[in-house]
Every structure is written in C-alpha cells, then in structure tokens.
Amino acid sequence: MKAEIITIGDEILIGQIVDTNSAYISSALNKIGVSIYQITSIQDDESHILEAFAAAQSRADLVIVTGGLGPTKDDITKHTICKYFNDELVFNQGVLDHVAHLFKEYIKKPMLDANKTQAMVPSKAEVLVNEFGTAPGMWIENDNTIFVSMPGVPYEMKGLMENEVLPRLQKQFKLPYILHKTFLTYGMGESAIAERIERFENELPAEIKLAYLPSLGRVRLRLSTSGLYKEVVEVAMQEQADKLLPFIDDIFVGYESDGEFEQVVAGLFVEKGKTLAIAESCTGGQMVERFTAHSGASQFLKGSLVTYATQSKVDILGVDPGVIKEHSVVSAQVAEQMAVNARKLYKSDIGISTTGNAGPLKGDSDAEVGTVYIGIATENGVTAHHFMMGNHRERVIGKAVNKALELLKEELLSK
Amino acid sequence: MKAEIITIGDEILIGQIVDTNSAYISSALNKIGVSIYQITSIQDDESHILEAFAAAQSRADLVIVTGGLGPTKDDITKHTICKYFNDELVFNQGVLDHVAHLFKEYIKKPMLDANKTQAMVPSKAEVLVNEFGTAPGMWIENDNTIFVSMPGVPYEMKGLMENEVLPRLQKQFKLPYILHKTFLTYGMGESAIAERIERFENELPAEIKLAYLPSLGRVRLRLSTSGLYKEVVEVAMQEQADKLLPFIDDIFVGYESDGEFEQVVAGLFVEKGKTLAIAESCTGGQMVERFTAHSGASQFLKGSLVTYATQSKVDILGVDPGVIKEHSVVSAQVAEQMAVNARKLYKSDIGISTTGNAGPLKGDSDAEVGTVYIGIATENGVTAHHFMMGNHRERVIGKAVNKALELLKEELLSK
Numbered sequence: 001m002k003a004e005i006i007t008i009g010d011e012i013l014i015g016q017i018v019d020t021n022s023a024y025i026s027s028a029l030n031k032i033g034v035s036i037y038q039i040t041s042i043q044d045d046e047s048h049i050l051e052a053f054a055a056a057q058s059r060a061d062l063v064i065v066t067g068g069l070g071p072t073k074d075d076i077t078k079h080t081i082c083k084y085f086n087d088e089l090v091f092n093q094g095v096l097d098h099v100a101h102l103f104k105e106y107i108k109k110p111m112l113d114a115n116k117t118q119a120m121v122p123s124k125a126e127v128l129v130n131e132f133g134t135a136p137g138m139w140i141e142n143d144n145t146i147f148v149s150m151p152g153v154p155y156e157m158k159g160l161m162e163n164e165v166l167p168r169l170q171k172q173f174k175l176p177y178i179l180h181k182t183f184l185t186y187g188m189g190e191s192a193i194a195e196r197i198e199r200f201e202n203e204l205p206a207e208i209k210l211a212y213l214p215s216l217g218r219v220r221l222r223l224s225t226s227g228l229y230k231e232v233v234e235v236a237m238q239e240q241a242d243k244l245l246p247f248i249d250d251i252f253v254g255y256e257s258d259g260e261f262e263q264v265v266a267g268l269f270v271e272k273g274k275t276l277a278i279a280e281s282c283t284g285g286q287m288v289e290r291f292t293a294h295s296g297a298s299q300f301l302k303g304s305l306v307t308y309a310t311q312s313k314v315d316i317l318g319v320d321p322g323v324i325k326e327h328s329v330v331s332a333q334v335a336e337q338m339a340v341n342a343r344k345l346y347k348s349d350i351g352i353s354t355t356g357n358a359g360p361l362k363g364d365s366d367a368e369v370g371t372v373y374i375g376i377a378t379e380n381g382v383t384a385h386h387f388m389m390g391n392h393r394e395r396v397i398g399k400a401v402n403k404a405l406e407l408l409k410e411e412l413l414s415k
Numbered sequence: 416m417k418a419e420i421i422t423i424g425d426e427i428l429i430g431q432i433v434d435t436n437s438a439y440i441s442s443a444l445n446k447i448g449v450s451i452y453q454i455t456s457i458q459d460d461e462s463h464i465l466e467a468f469a470a471a472q473s474r475a476d477l478v479i480v481t482g483g484l485g486p487t488k489d490d491i492t493k494h495t496i497c498k499y500f501n502d503e504l505v506f507n508q509g510v511l512d513h514v515a516h517l518f519k520e521y522i523k524k525p526m527l528d529a530n531k532t533q534a535m536v537p538s539k540a541e542v543l544v545n546e547f548g549t550a551p552g553m554w555i556e557n558d559n560t561i562f563v564s565m566p567g568v569p570y571e572m573k574g575l576m577e578n579e580v581l582p583r584l585q586k587q588f589k590l591p592y593i594l595h596k597t598f599l600t601y602g603m604g605e606s607a608i609a610e611r612i613e614r615f616e617n618e619l620p621a622e623i624k625l626a627y628l629p630s631l632g633r634v635r636l637r638l639s640t641s642g643l644y645k646e647v648v649e650v651a652m653q654e655q656a657d658k659l660l661p662f663i664d665d666i667f668v669g670y671e672s673d674g675e676f677e678q679v680v681a682g683l684f685v686e687k688g689k690t691l692a693i694a695e696s697c698t699g700g701q702m703v704e705r706f707t708a709h710s711g712a713s714q715f716l717k718g719s720l721v722t723y724a725t726q727s728k729v730d731i732l733g734v735d736p737g738v739i740k741e742h743s744v745v746s747a748q749v750a751e752q753m754a755v756n757a758r759k760l761y762k763s764d765i766g767i768s769t770t771g772n773a774g775p776l777k778g779d780s781d782a783e784v785g786t787v788y789i790g791i792a793t794e795n796g797v798t799a800h801h802f803m804m805g806n807h808r809e810r811v812i813g814k815a816v817n818k819a820l821e822l823l824k825e826e827l828l829s830k
Contacts, residue, residue: 015443
C-alpha cells in the first residue's frame with residue numbers, strides 16, 4: 001500500500017513552524033506496513049489544495065491530510081474537501097454531542113457558535129472521533145483511494161491515528177511487514193565507515209537497503225527491508241545484522257529501537273543499579289533535559305544542578321574559589337570538583353559535569369569558544385576530559401552532551 | 416518570485432527524522448521577499464526525483480533541493496541532476512582543495528577516495544562553497560528556473576544559505592518586502608479570540624491575511640502582507656496592529672519577532688536588572704534548558720537545580736521533610752519551600768519552582784497525573800499556584816514551563 005501525506009497550512013510555508021506531524025505519521029504507517037511515497041506541504045489555498053489532492057490520488061492508495069480544520073476563518077480544508085468530492089456539509093449530531101461534552105468537562109466555558117460549526121461534515125465522510133479536540137477526523141473512500149483528513153494539532157492528530165486510522169487500515173487490508181534496523185555509531189565519519197564496511201555493503205542482498213545518517217559526532221546506519229511474512233523478514237535482517245556488527249563493534253553503541261542514546265544510557269544505569277547526579281555549566285541543563293524527557297528517569301537520576309554563574313559553582317557546588325582563580329572556571333580542575341561535589345551532594349554513584357564556553361560570547365572565562373571540559377566522578381576517583389567542539393553554539397552544546405553520554409556509557413560498561 | 420523546496424531522503428519518508436531544513440529555508444527566503452509555494456519530500460529514488468524536479472520547475476522560479484549529496488552509495492542526487500539537465504560530472508580543483516583543507520585543519524585524518532569524489536560536479540553548475548562540509552552546493556539556471564542543490568546536514572545547509580544563496584538572490588533580483596507580525600497570546604482559546612476580534616477581522620483589508628496558530632495554552636495570531644516598498648508595508652501593518660491590540664491587551668504577551676516567550680521573559684529580567692534561580696522537579700530541567708538555549712542567559716540566570724528525587728529536595732534544597740510528610744512532595748507547601756530556598760541558595764532576586772506529576776507513572780507521590788504546583792519567591796514573599804494539566808507527559812511539562820514563564824512575566828511587570 002502506497003501512501004502520501006499532505007500537510008496544509010501557511011505557517012509551514014513561511015517557516016513559522018516545523019512540520020513534525022509528517023514524521024510521526026510516516027513512522028506510524030511504516031510500522032503497520034504502509035510505505036510513504038511523498039510528503040507535500042501546501043498553503044491554505046483552495047486551488048492549490050485541489051491540485052495536490054488530484055496529484056496524490058493519481059499516485060497513492062491512501063492520502064493522509066492534516067491541517068485547516070480549525071473553527072476560524074483561515075481554515076478551509078473542509079469546504080475544499082466538499083468541492084473536490086462534489087459533496088456538501090451535513091449536520092452530525094454525534095459530533096455536536098462530543099463537542100458539547102468537551103466544553104462541559106474540560107474547557108468549562110460555554111460553547112461558541114464557531115465550535116458548533118465543527119458538527120457540519122461532508123456527507124460522504126465517515127466521522128473519526130477526535131478524543132482530544134473539537135474538529136472531527138474524516139475518512140472518505142473514492143475510486144480506490146482513501147482520503148483521511150485530520151486536524152494539524154499534533155496530539156489531536158496522534159490520538160486520531162492511534163484510535164481510528166491505524167486500526168481501520170489494519171482491519172481493512174492485508175499489509176506487508178516493513179523492518180528498519182538502525183545501528184547507532186559514535187566516533188567515526190561516514191566515509192571512513194563506508195570504506196570499512198565496503199565488503200559488507202557489496203554483498204548485501206538487493207532487497208535490503210543500507211543508508212548512512214550522519215549528525216553531531218555520530219553516524220546512524222540503517223538497514224531496511226520488507227516482505228509478506230514477518231518471520232522471514234526478521235531472519236533475513238538478523239543475518240545481515242550479524243554480518244555487519246563485527247565490522248563496527250568498536251564504534252557501535254546500540255540500536256535506535258532501544259531509543260535515543262540517552263535512553264540506552266538510562267537503561268544501563270537501571271540494569272547496573274547505579275545512580276547519577278549532574279552538574280552542568282556550558283550545557284545549560286540540556287543533559288538533564290535529555291534524560292527527563294523520557295518517563296522513568298527518577299529510577300536512576302538523583303538530580304542535577306545548572307551552575308551557570310561562576311559564583312554559584314562556589315556557593316552551591318562548593319568549588320574552591322582558589323582553584324577557579326588559578327585554573328579559570330573553564331578548566332579540568334573545576335570540571336573535576338563539580339563532578340565530585342555533585343556526586344556527594346546528591347549521594348549518587350556517579351557524578352558528571354560540564355564546564356566550557358559554547359559561545360558566541362565569552363562569558364565568565366577567557367577560554368576559547370568551543371572549549372569543553374567534562375568531569376566524571378565515581379567511588380574510584382575522578383577524571384576530566386578536554387574537547388574543542390567548534391564555534392557553533394547549538395552544536396557545541398549538543399556535542400558536549402553526546403560526549404558526556406559516551407563517557408557515562410563507557411563507565412557503566414567498564415567492569 | 417515563487418520558490419519550491421524539495422527535500423530528498425528515505426529517512427524523511429520513513430519518519431526517522433523530522434525535516435527541520437524546510438522551515439529554516441522557508442523562513443530565510445521569506446525574509447528576503449521570496450514566497451514558498453510548496454514543500455515536497457521524496458525518496459532517494461531517481462525516477463521520483465526527476466518527476467519532482469519537473470513538477471517544481473513547471474510552477475516555480477526557484478527550486479531549492481536538499482539531501483542526497485553525501486559521499487556514500489545511498490546518495491544519488493548529483494547523478495540525478497546530471498540526468499535531468501542532460502549534463503555530466505567534471506572535476507573541480509577548487510572543491511578538491513577545499514575538501515583537502517577541511518581534512519587537514521579539522522578532521523585531522525587522511526582524505527579518503529570517497530571524499531575525493533566530492534570534487535566531481537555537473538559541468539553546468541556553479542559551485543557554492545560549503546564552509547562546514549565536504550559536499551559543495553550547486554547553482555544551475557535552466558529555462559528561467561534556478562535550481563540550488565545543498566547537502567541535507569542542517570548546519571552545512573544553513574552556512575550555504577547565508578553565505579551564498581541569499582546574497583546571490585538579493586543581488587540578482589529585485590524582491591518585494593514580505594512582512595509577518597505574530598502576536599503571542601496566552602490564556603484564551605482560538606474560537607473565543609475569533610469571537611472577540613470579529614469586527615477587526617471583518618474590517619481587515621484584503622491584502623493583509625490573519626491566521627490563528629493554537630498550541631500548548633497559547634494562540635499565536637499572525638498578520639501577513641507584502642509589497643514592493645518596505646515603508647508602505649510597514650505603515651499598513653502598524654495600522655492594523657494598533658487596531659488589533661486593544662482587543663487583546665489582557666492576553667497579549669509579546670511579538671514573536673522578540674523571540675520565543677522565554678526570550679521575552681529573559682529580556683524583561685535584563686531590562687529590570689533582576690536575577691533568577693530555578694528549582695525544577697516535574698519539569699525536569701526543561702525550564703532552564705529553554706532559557707539557556709539562547710545566548711546571554713548568564714546575564715540574569717544565576718543557576719538551577721533539578722531535584723527529581725524527593726530525598727534531593729531535602730538534602731540539597733533544604734525542603735523540610737516534615738512538610739513533605741504532611742502535605743506530600745507534590746504540594747503548594749513544597750513548591751513554596753523550593754522557590755524560597757532556590758532563591759536563597761543562588762542569592763537571586765526571584766526563585767521559581769515546579770513540583771508535580773507529569774505521568775505516565777505516579778513517581779514519588781500519589782498526586783493525580785497532571786497535577787502541577789508552581790512556586791514563585793521574591794523579596795516580598797512567596798506564593799504557589801495549582802494547576803491540572805491533563806495526562807499527556809510532554810504536554811504537562813510544556814504547559815508547566817509556559818505557565819511558569821507567564822508567572823515570571825507578571826512578577827517582572829508588577830511594579
């Protein structure tokens with residue numbers, strides 16, 4: 001089954017928002033065996049929407065449309081659907097009851113006339129219940145193509161996908177099994193990896209595709225394949241994974257299906273029964289945020305401090321002002337004291353710290369922009385590592401957090 | 416001038432990455448007067464790329480292409496460009512010198528054969544220097560349409576846009592002035608706002624467009640217009656802004672051009688000469704991360720603590736264990752002690768705290784999922800606010816941080 005996604009909204013075309021819906025929808029459809037052929041983002045403009053609908057219908061079995069279903073005048077998707085399918089809006093009591101229920105239970109304000117118009121839906125559409133909002137989803141079958149229209153608000157769209165769209169597709173069609181296996185690697189560039197795994201790549205069967213995805217200090221290698229029988233697909237994939245791993249064992253940190261890198265590290269903490277305390281300066285809370293973005297961080301994370309100002313490193317973390325004066329606040333010595341004292345303060349097994357200068361301004365030290373020290377303290381002592389991470393603020397911070405995660409992983413696996 | 420963006424890469428179509436490049440490119444082009452008509456994401460597949468090129472060329476004056484320029488076998492954009500323009504790859508000494516320079520200065524490893532192939536470029540293309548990577552950008556003019564091809568790595572693409580693409584477009588064309596003005600509002604739903612500003616919306620001149628962008632606890636109202644003369648456009652926009660503001664003065668917090676909400680609040684801290692300390696529990700570091708994601712946070716932010724575990728609230732923040740026992744760790748009393756003690760620890764003017772349960776697990780307290788207390792302490796005392804923020808982890812955290820920012824803003828503007 002071939003699908004296309006159409007996201008509607010001027011805010012996408014002027015770059016005011018990043019379209020995260022398409023990635024979610026693509027991933028969710030892939031998991032049930034639907035391939036995405038194209039994603040198209042267009043404006044809230046009737047003729048453009050009609051043109052995009054026709055183009056997508058000519059290529060795809062399923063067209064997923066998001067956006068333009070709000071109660072305000074700038075939203076025109078519903079009227080345009082009527083025009084495209086030569087249909088008209090009819091009143092739907094079920095939708096009105098649902099909207100009234102949402103207002104009574106959650107919004108706790110009187111329903112407005114604009115909200116009542118949500119109950120007008122195209123007569124050819126089956127209504128999909130939007131648990132988290134007032135705009136209903138719609139399912140329309142036309143000449144062997146299914147059109148699904150959903151609101152663009154991400155959590156409303158996700159609720160509709162999970163509760164309505166995915167189950168209906170699985171019930172109505174016999175779908176193949178699509179499998180991606182992504183290997184996270186750290187510390188080597190994509191060309192060097194390509195050279196190293198050349199023989200593996202040349203011998204890869206045609207039905208399995210290899211892709212390289214480079215980003216901050218890491219390269220992800222993805223193998224993709226599909227087939228009608230889950231077991232056959234999984235065996236074929238495992239065979240290739242077993243061949244690939246010996247080539248990359250020194251740079252391989254885990255599979256993406258195990259989650260993001262911080263989730264791999266979090267899993268190791270829980271598995272080893274160890275706890276963590278974090279003291280951040282130049283990374284400004286991004287390390288703790290990476291961990292706490294996922295549920296379950298309280299199982300190993302005792303807490304963290306962001307000591308952004310030099311004085312707070314002294315007052316709260318107890319860093320020796322003499323050491324700061326002698327070595328500067330961006331130094332191995334300060335990183336070590338931060339890690340040791342964070343570990344003591346929070347009574348954790350491991351303490352990790354960052355101090356550096358992410359730029360573009362120099363801040364409390366004269367250290368060159370891009371300088372980062374990471375300290376790691378355990379019951380066996382403390383060490384600090386020095387890095388130069390370039391002059392791009394966002395990248396310096398991201399790379400420093402990834403480096404810290406690498407050091408934590410090494411420490412947890414070291415015995 | 417009408418532009419389209421084509422992003423190439425299987426990783427987008429399977430939802431492995433979110434396409435952030437398109438938003439950046441759209442916004443950057445808009446700022447110099449170029450409108451984006453459509454964004455299309457397609458696979459690394461020759462026939463699909465050729466089809467998308469032709470479709471875009473039939474509609475647009477400028478086609479920006481990203482992705483598929485890496486040195487590995489899965490990258491086919493350059494060969495496909497040759498096919499589309501009936502061209503061939505030729506050796507370019509300048510590109511090779513640049514790649515050799517990058518390897519010598521930054522990568523500090525020997526150049527590989529795969530990297531040398533970066534110096535092969537279509538003969539019809541002008542090379543655009545990629546300061547941050549080995550794959551050159553390319554600029555090809557064909558039948559009144561300009562094609563620009565850039566790598567998909569975001570910071571490489573951004574460097575090429577800023578150093579090469581935008582200046583060339585501005586030099587080569589007389590572009591109109593596009594102006595968006597976005598009003599950030601908090602605390603009222605979009606339908607209610609629409610009802611309130613109905614008269615304003617009805618009287619809006621045809622050349623100015625109004626859009627509603629609802630998200631976590633806030634609605635952004637955007638006015639968009641364009642014209643040949645910057646001054647005329649600005650006067651027309653200001654006239655409408657002056658009409659709109661009286662309708663929304665109680666819910667308006669600032670303009671998006673002043674930055675994200677946290678930047679508006681950061682600006683107020685600097686303007687008022689006040690400092691901040693943060694103690695986070697349920698928001699897990701997201702509040703401090705929002706502030707430190709922008710340069711200059713050290714001007715007002717003394718530091719932050721994430722006291723995720725109950726014990727660390729006692730040990731580090733000095734919260735009274737008796738109070739925790741009596742009122743539970745998720746309570747107004749604990750939020751107040753956290754804010755007061757964070758303020759004392761960091762010697763700041765204002766202390767702010769969060770304690771709550773973002774779910775999906777209940778953690779260290781029995782509080783219902785979605786319960787959040789925010790404490791705010793100043794020289795004049797401390798208050799705590801109670802909220803129920805639903806049962807969606809990501810939204811609870813995001814809403815709690817936005818609420819905390821609102822409280823900080825109110826405090827800073829209160830006298």
